[in-house]
Amino acid sequence: MLNTEDFSWSVIAIWAGLFTIGLAAIYSATQGPVSQFLPDYIQNNFFRQIIWIALSIAVLVGIQFVSPRTFQGGAYLFYAFCIFLMIVTLFFGVEVSGSRSWLRVGPVNLQVGEITKIATIFATANYLTSRRDISAENLKTALITVALFLLPVALLLLQNEAGLAIVYLTILPVVLFWSGLPYGISLLMISPVLIGYFTILDWVWGGIMAVVLTIAIFLIQRRTWLTLSSLILGLIIVAGTEVALQQVLQPHQRARIESFANPTLDPLGAGWNVLQAKTAIGSGGLQGKGFMEGTQTQLRFLPEQWTDFIFCVVGEEFGFIGASILLLLFGLLFLRLLHMAANHRHPFAQLIILSVTFLYFFQFIINVGSATAILPIIGIPLPFVSYGGSAFLTNTIMLAVCLNLDSNKRSLSIYM
């Protein structure tokens, strides 16, 4: 069933480029002079990553021979199975750095939450497209979609995996938006995040954002009740965020949230990572300090530099040139995938590819945004670049599914 003519080799090239940069960065972050400060199991990360990549290549190839119908047909069953695994993990999982989100299967530890991403995407896509029309205008449809997302999110929160939970939630508005949720309501959905973000910077900015968004919603939808609720919601968020920051949260919690904007509030505490990350990237300059020459990296000023802060390694050692190449590779990947989604005839495939695209996109934005201190630090790995076998495999499976759906777009019956 592999259709080599329609196969998107450019995506494969981008994918290879990303994991190559990732391998270089992981190597530098774990094998260089830094290695003497790292425990043995982290020093093995580079080699484990290679094994995972090899395994993922095999899986990627294998998936190309799967009939696209299988994805749709098995979607609910897969979803149910993953939810079951997550519940099992909750009770029998292995705890890694405070999160009980790993399931031991033979010699490997699997992060079930990662695989559940695929299942959730499949299930929602299947649900939304099995309706007569793919319209989320229907409130019930929208709510059930939200519920399909919230179930794994709740389990992730119980597993203490807030970062991954945020990733799930980011694609929900995109999925609903694509499925026909009115533009105004879609904007309303994401407005709390935008307003909250700007309120953390300064409540005045938050207020301005609330007003701007309200005007935008009014211009798009021209519905009084929507406009009114947008304004009220916006103001509640500004006030609520401000009250939470000033009154409810302890100073150290507040510092943690605000530290990305003002790391000097607590330079040795919450601001430390922010300062060190900015220093690493900033001191890389145009050309970078050279492979394995980054002082911030090699002297271990960055925490989790092979996962959450891997972008700093790239920025420091390969400079602006290296970092922008990485950003551009991601940009190409997203635009290429978005193009695939938009040009697919089948709504199920559209939604799958779109979900995957934005799953990558938001992880990318959050990871690089954290590292460059424009977002609060949320521990999320950079797709295909960061160390992490489960995540790499999951991301590759999703990419493989997209490639499969894309290459079969001519043969796939729209009635499937």
Next chain:
Amino acid sequence: MINRKQTNRVHTSAKVLQGVILTGLLILLGRIFQLQIIEYEKYKPLSMQNSLRMEVVTPARGLIYDKNGTILVENQPIYSITVTPARFDMEKIPVLAELLHVEEQIVRQKVIEAQQYSWHRTSRLFTEVTFEVFSSIQENLWQLPGIGHQVESKRRYPTEVKAAHIFGYLREATREEYLELDYIRLGDKVGKSGLEMIYDNYLRGEVGTEYIRVNAFGQEQGSYENGVLDIPPTKGSDLITTIEADVQLLAEQLMENKWGGLVAIDPQTGGVLSMVSTPQYDLEKLAGRMDVEYWQKINSEPGTPLYNRAVSARQPPGSTFKPFMGLVGMELGLIVPETEIYNPGYYLRGRRYGDLADAGTYNLEKSLTFSSNTYFFWLMDRIASQSMLNSWSKMISDFGIGPINNIDLPSERSGIVPDSTYMNQRFGEGKWGIGDVMSLGVGQGMVSASPLQMAVAVSSIANGGYRVQPHLVSAIKNQDGELQYTNPAFDKIEWLEKSKIEAVKKGMRGVVTTGSGRYYANLEDIEVAGKTGTAQNPFGEDHGWFIAFAPMDNPQIAVAVLTENSGYGSISAAPIASLVIEKYLTGEVKRSHVLDYVLNFKSKNSISEETN
């Protein structure tokens, strides 16, 4: 089932989402452009500071050698644990206490002391910890933010020679010092007395700087770029002194339990062979972490151990003054060696001035040998009545008695050799007469000198009329081993004729062979010449003096000894001086009975101190 409306919607959504992706990408690209291109100049130095720590490398302080190359003062590494209170977490006190093997309470107290000094400056928390403690702290620095460590050094005195007044001690620089002098930093130790003070600039060397790569835990990662930026410290220069360690050690033993000063000089060079002031103190106890109790003790003891009697004492020289009286008298044309004066047992001038010497006729030689006062009262009478007091004063000063002799030690004090100006100040213009200066002729009354001054003076008799420049350091050896000699000035006392000295020398030789020095100062194989003296002390027991040089024909050593509150110089100071001469010239002490006598000698002050 995709209708046109839905296709349009898909296209619009795709456009919107494309916009979202491009916006996100542009924001991130802009951000990294800002950080890496625009703000590069800001972050580059930050990362350098982060990973590079500049450390000041304190050079090893110069060593102090004796005349023969024996190391008398050296350095010993000591290990210190420091704290920067602002970065220190008080909850780490138990961990720290365990590593230091100290009670938590003590650590807490020390940290609080450091906080009171400064929150942001690094203070020493514990100094002179053992190497084991030091290394265990070093290994655990990562879990002890704000705690640091440093290797410092303290002075060590490898021989038994104490010579506290020669070497001196080091103390942390005062606020004025480190603010005023840019080469002194807070916490630096500077010489506060002795050679350590006078030669501080040579001994200190120049600090170097070293760039060390550190990681986020402050652990050192070795040098930066193999040390291209490092400036190595310049080791302090070594001092080669004129001290003869064996002689110094003996002199210290001999002076023990007495109050006084001893100076032995090589009359041919002016190099100080030995210098002792007692009571002295133990420099070991002031090195490194200072023993505060000991410091307070030596500051408050009645014997004032910190006071260097050898260069600062002001005591009437008593009869040791007589040889110089003779020389001045001859130069002033008042006497010739053959001049004879009859001594009836006193000298009469307004009142009776006593003389303990037997009655009879005395020439200069005999009057020195038997220390007849009459001869010198008579001489002083002439000087005063012929208004020669100022000439007398000047000539006495030419010997080094009275003035500062500029030895390379601090706290040298001038003595007093009165002239008319002095007398006018003291008694009022014209309100003094011959009676007030008579006693100066026998070294009593207002005239006063230090052992150093007397040693310089007797050196000029020994070497045939040269005023030596007393000094302790003969050469300074820099880091490269180059020697810089101090070459002190050496001047002939112009008016002093060698022929005139001979009579005085003979008289002084007589003191040792037949006079008051014959019991304790006479050596079998060496011709010693000397003069005893006893300074009248209105406050207690008299002070004993002895000045001497040997051998007669080619003097190698000149000694002046002052023993306070010990009565006659012939029984207190003379044996000490003679033992020092014996040791220096023969290398050993044969007269064990004299040695035992001196070691067991009790001066009045020490007896009264013990009984009290």
